[in-house]
Amino acid sequence: MAGIRPAFIFPVAIFLSSVAIFAIYLYQVGIEGKVVSDLPSALINKPAPTFNLPPIDSKGAGFSSKQLAGKVSLVNVWASWCPPCRAEHPQLMRLAREGVTIYGINYKDTPAAARAFFTELGNPFKSNGADRSGRVSIDWGVYGYPETFVIDRRSHIRYRHVGPISADDISNKIYPLLESLGK
Amino acid sequence: MIPEIGQFSLVLALLVALAQGTVPLIGAARCWGDWMALAGTAANVQFLLVITAFACLTQAYVVSDFSVANVAHNSHTLKPLLYKISGVWGNHEGSMVLWVLILALFGLAVAQFGDNLPPSLRARVLAIQGLIGAAFLAFILFTSNPFLRLDPAPLEGKGLNPILQDPGLAFHPPFLYLGYVGFSMAFSFAVAALIEGRVDPAWARWVRPWTLAAWCALTVGIALGSWWAYYELGWGGWWFWDPVENASFIPWLVGTALLHSAIVVEKRDALKSWTVLLAILAFSMSLLGTFLVRSGVLTSVHTFASDPERGVFILGLLLLVIGGSLTLYAIRAPALKGGGLFAPVSREGALVFNNLMLTTAAAVVLLGTLYPLILDAVGGGKVSVGTPFYNATFVPLMIPVLLACTVGAMLSWKRADISGVLGRLKLAFTGVMIVIVTAGYILGITELLAALGFGVAAWLVLGSAVELGDRIGLLRLSPGATLRRAVGLPRATWGMAIAHGAVGIMVAGITASTAFRTESIQLMRPGEDITVAGYNLRFDGATAIRGPNYTAARGLFTVRKNGEIVTILTPEKRQYPAEGSNTTEAGIRTTIVGDLYAVLGERASNGAWSTRIYFNPLVAWIWAGAILMAVGGMVSLTDRRYRVGAPKPAQSRPAKPAPGTAEA
Numbered sequence: 001m002a003g004i005r006p007a008f009i010f011p012v013a014i015f016l017s018s019v020a021i022f023a024i025y026l027y028q029v030g031i032e033g034k035v036v037s038d039l040p041s042a043l044i045n046k047p048a049p050t051f052n053l054p055p056i057d058s059k060g061a062g063f064s065s066k067q068l069a070g071k072v073s074l075v076n077v078w079a080s081w082c083p084p085c086r087a088e089h090p091q092l093m094r095l096a097r098e099g100v101t102i103y104g105i106n107y108k109d110t111p112a113a114a115r116a117f118f119t120e121l122g123n124p125f126k127s128n129g130a131d132r133s134g135r136v137s138i139d140w141g142v143y144g145y146p147e148t149f150v151i152d153r154r155s156h157i158r159y160r161h162v163g164p165i166s167a168d169d170i171s172n173k174i175y176p177l178l179e180s181l182g183k
Numbered sequence: 184m185i186p187e188i189g190q191f192s193l194v195l196a197l198l199v200a201l202a203q204g205t206v207p208l209i210g211a212a213r214c215w216g217d218w219m220a221l222a223g224t225a226a227n228v229q230f231l232l233v234i235t236a237f238a239c240l241t242q243a244y245v246v247s248d249f250s251v252a253n254v255a256h257n258s259h260t261l262k263p264l265l266y267k268i269s270g271v272w273g274n275h276e277g278s279m280v281l282w283v284l285i286l287a288l289f290g291l292a293v294a295q296f297g298d299n300l301p302p303s304l305r306a307r308v309l310a311i312q313g314l315i316g317a318a319f320l321a322f323i324l325f326t327s328n329p330f331l332r333l334d335p336a337p338l339e340g341k342g343l344n345p346i347l348q349d350p351g352l353a354f355h356p357p358f359l360y361l362g363y364v365g366f367s368m369a370f371s372f373a374v375a376a377l378i379e380g381r382v383d384p385a386w387a388r389w390v391r392p393w394t395l396a397a398w399c400a401l402t403v404g405i406a407l408g409s410w411w412a413y414y415e416l417g418w419g420g421w422w423f424w425d426p427v428e429n430a431s432f433i434p435w436l437v438g439t440a441l442l443h444s445a446i447v448v449e450k451r452d453a454l455k456s457w458t459v460l461l462a463i464l465a466f467s468m469s470l471l472g473t474f475l476v477r478s479g480v481l482t483s484v485h486t487f488a489s490d491p492e493r494g495v496f497i498l499g500l501l502l503l504v505i506g507g508s509l510t511l512y513a514i515r516a517p518a519l520k521g522g523g524l525f526a527p528v529s530r531e532g533a534l535v536f537n538n539l540m541l542t543t544a545a546a547v548v549l550l551g552t553l554y555p556l557i558l559d560a561v562g563g564g565k566v567s568v569g570t571p572f573y574n575a576t577f578v579p580l581m582i583p584v585l586l587a588c589t590v591g592a593m594l595s596w597k598r599a600d601i602s603g604v605l606g607r608l609k610l611a612f613t614g615v616m617i618v619i620v621t622a623g624y625i626l627g628i629t630e631l632l633a634a635l636g637f638g639v640a641a642w643l644v645l646g647s648a649v650e651l652g653d654r655i656g657l658l659r660l661s662p663g664a665t666l667r668r669a670v671g672l673p674r675a676t677w678g679m680a681i682a683h684g685a686v687g688i689m690v691a692g693i694t695a696s697t698a699f700r701t702e703s704i705q706l707m708r709p710g711e712d713i714t715v716a717g718y719n720l721r722f723d724g725a726t727a728i729r730g731p732n733y734t735a736a737r738g739l740f741t742v743r744k745n746g747e748i749v750t751i752l753t754p755e756k757r758q759y760p761a762e763g764s765n766t767t768e769a770g771i772r773t774t775i776v777g778d779l780y781a782v783l784g785e786r787a788s789n790g791a792w793s794t795r796i797y798f799n800p801l802v803a804w805i806w807a808g809a810i811l812m813a814v815g816g817m818v819s820l821t822d823r824r825y826r827v828g829a830p831k832p833a834q835s836r837p838a839k840p841a842p843g844t845a846e847a
Binding site: 012014021026113 | 416456474494510513516553556561595704705722785787793802
């Protein structure tokens with residue numbers, strides 16, 4: 001047998017280090033209960049950012065941080081061009097029907113496309129702010145689209161959900177939290 | 184009763200697989216013929232047992248036996264028969280049984296057709312297959328038993344996820360697994376060769392057809408999946424760089440590299456340890472894909488219901504299979520002596536270049552898939568890696584491969600005359616220039632990249648055509664002589680030209696459908712019409728229809744071109760009450776120049792419907808190209824050198840050599 005040469009050990013070394021990382025990750029997911037789709041937010045339990053967004057169309061109300069005070073509400077960051085937003089939309093419609101206040105931040109969209117989105121799928125939002133430059137979404141620490149925040153009466157962010165909301169998310173996370181905040 | 188027979192068969196199969204994985208290995212080490220001969224018998228028995236288990240599970244699905252938990256969770260009495268059967272592998276447990284069935288099928292193939300292999304190699308290959316089988320059977324029995332009973336049995340099942348109830352997806356997993364598991368053959372041969380300490384052209388001649396067959400199946404599987412995503416998800420897209428898509432694409436890239444490097448081992452007795460490594464990696468990547476999809480460490484649209492406990496088991500399995508084989512590689516591979524030398528500019532050199540680029544591309548896709556996971560595991564926060572990353576890394580790696588492919592295929596072995604080859608490609612090059620200039624003229628200078636994309640496509644198609652024309656003496660010899668040469672040309676050459684040309688067709692489809700897609704989203708009242716890409720579509724309203732297990736709104740579009748009715752499109756929005764979810768069925772008219780693609784959206788309060796109409800130019804070329812690639816692979820598989828049966832000892836003596844004699 002020829003001696004072992006470093007170049008030939010390389011593949012197994014790379015492999016073992018990736019196994020170590022998988023193991024750490026599985027430990028975090030399995031034992032520590034880390035949720036893969038959970039994203040930490042630096043803003044949890046902090047006041048929502050201050051902003052004032054114009055409406056999507058020239059008419060109607062926009063969306064500003066003042067509107068958040070005094071009630072429990074959801075803030076949903078969405079865009080008509082984002083397929084997961086479309087997938088999530090029926091759940092937002094359901095929440096709105098069931099009396100939950102939802103505000104929208106319409107990210108980098110055109111009025112026409114946003115309007116067409118509403119005529120197609122319905123409008124669950126109490127009011128919408130058009131974030132054409134994307135600056136306000138950055139203030140919210142938005143990472144992907146859609147994202148949904150739960151805001152308490154003191155305008156503090158209590159929960160952040162990244163990606164589309166499913167019916168399970170609503171019954172397991174959003175409603176329990178809304179209950180505890182005294183909807 | 185029948186599910187218990189299935190479960191018992193799986194337990195027996197595990198025991199047989201353990202015997203198959205140990206006894207022949209000892210036999211081969213000690214040169215005990217009868218111990219080695221056990222491998223073939225065990226492989227036959229294992230196949231019978233696993234197919235019995237699979238048949239039992241299928242029976243439970245067909246008769247809707249909801250006392251079996253797996254059936255209750257994934258089936259429904261109203262489901263059409265096709266989806267009752269495809270439901271068997273539409274869930275984690277059942278798909279693992281299919282996985283093991285295909286593994287056993289490959290084992291059976293070696294046992295049946297492997298008579299011309301040296302007995303010790305055959306025994307060892309089957310033993311490795313047995314060990315893989317044992318690991319997966321243990322995984323099924325201990326963490327994902329498909330035959331668990333429910334008491335009391337529910338009256339009705341929960342149904343299969345409606346987006347999986349589709350003919351394209353019914354056959355997507357079997358092809359994918361044929362590919363994944365097919366690479367286990369190359370893997371078993373590689374590990375067996377490392378144990379034997381010998382890799383020779385006869386070995387490569389055995390490995391290559393198996394790899395080629397697996398590769399063809401994987402190509403078809405990926406194409407089916409992409410086609411399904413295209414017409415079912417209702418967005419007109421066909422590839423999303425989703426982790427699960429990547430999990431099938433990485434083994435495909437490595438497998439493609441292996442396919443090419445095995446040729447060098449076979450013809451020139453060089454690149455041995457590299458080829459062995461690729462054979463290990465191709466299967467390792469298939470296993471890694473399985474781990475990623477089923478352990479819950481990655482989130483994706485089509486992950487199975489996952490469970491960290493399964494993740495731990497699969498991780499242990501990966502450690503054993505991949506870690507074990509790579510360690511064996513580290514110890515034994517340095518002893519593999521390379522044979523033929525070659526100059527950088529030669530067929531071998533071109534294949535090395537192909538291998539470097541394809542494996543780098545595979546590494547890039549792997550990195551893009553795992554990077555978010557790695558960063559999160561070490562507490563680095565969450566990131567997402569999307570299409571821009573792959574456009575910036577994968578595409579630039581592919582372009583040189585595609586450009587070199589045509590030249591490389593014409594280079595001669597050992598040392599090649601590059602100027603001679605370029606001279607022969609003059610015709611193809613002229614054709615490419617005409618395509619680029621014409622495309623640039625029609626599309627305008629702003630679409631320069633697209634024009635270049637068409638140039639690459641033309642280069643591959645014309646290059647392959649020139650190569651073929653050259654070989655058969657087209658226009659140079661009389662038609663009769665050309666025909667005789669065409670018939671006499673090795674099928675492998677035909678296969679190569681078809682597959683390389685097919686890549687060109689695919690590139691044209693990708694370029695056109697990415698750069699020139701037309702999209703129109705609007706509200707339409709019945710009777711209104713709209714014109715998209717020269718087609719006039721009149722919306723004739725939507726009607727409610729009932730399917731076997733769904734209700735749907737079916738829209739009616741009368742499509743006219745130049746005033747003449749060309750077709751009627753009927754996109755549907757389906758509701759599946761059992762599963763409580765909806766699907767979109769796009770209405771598609773496919774032509775060679777492009778797809779007219781209509782989707783019915785929601786009904787607005789005023790009676791109008793939202794509709795989305797797309798025109799996707801040349802999009803069908805993508806799947807046509809993929810299928811043609813697989814056809815090329817299959818043509819190559821029928822090459823004389825594989826039919827004749829390769830390895831030397833058996834050629835003169837068709838009778839089975841006495842066990843233990845051919846290998847000293």
